[in-house]
Amino acid sequence: MKSYRKELWFTVPTRRAFINITPQVEAGLRESGIQEGMVLCNAMHITASVFINDDESGLHHDYEIWLEKLAPHGPVTQYRHNVGEDNADAHMKRQIMGREVVVAVTGGKLDLGPWEQIFYGEFDGRRKKRVLVKIIGE
Numbered sequence: 001m002k003s004y005r006k007e008l009w010f011t012v013p014t015r016r017a018f019i020n021i022t023p024q025v026e027a028g029l030r031e032s033g034i035q036e037g038m039v040l041c042n043a044m045h046i047t048a049s050v051f052i053n054d055d056e057s058g059l060h061h062d063y064e065i066w067l068e069k070l071a072p073h074g075p076v077t078q079y080r081h082n083v084g085e086d087n088a089d090a091h092m093k094r095q096i097m098g099r100e101v102v103v104a105v106t107g108g109k110l111d112l113g114p115w116e117q118i119f120y121g122e123f124d125g126r127r128k129k130r131v132l133v134k135i136i137g138e
């Protein structure tokens, strides 16, 4: 069995953003040379997510509104976590949007559904953060 590991680094200039990382994951898969197996892709930070959905700007806007209703950023004093920091909402947004995805590898390609794309969800940006790509298979 082959194994491959790569870190994708991001410095998002805004507090929140959704970034399509499918091309970077596909590049890792090509580098790995693995034809049949599994890709695990996870955020390595507790205020960021990796998730799969549609690359459609309306939907991403809707996520932003929905997440802000569920876990509003402010007032920051509403959260006990916000002692010396202001990112309690980012922890909650991460919890809702998930930590990782697993994608099957078939014939050297990501075996995604027709509209599925892999996203990095940033909820407390403006600093260096990373995503782990781990691929195992033959």
Ligand code: ZN
Pocket (backbone or CB within 6 Å): 081, 085, 087, 088, 091
């Ligand atoms: Zn925190």
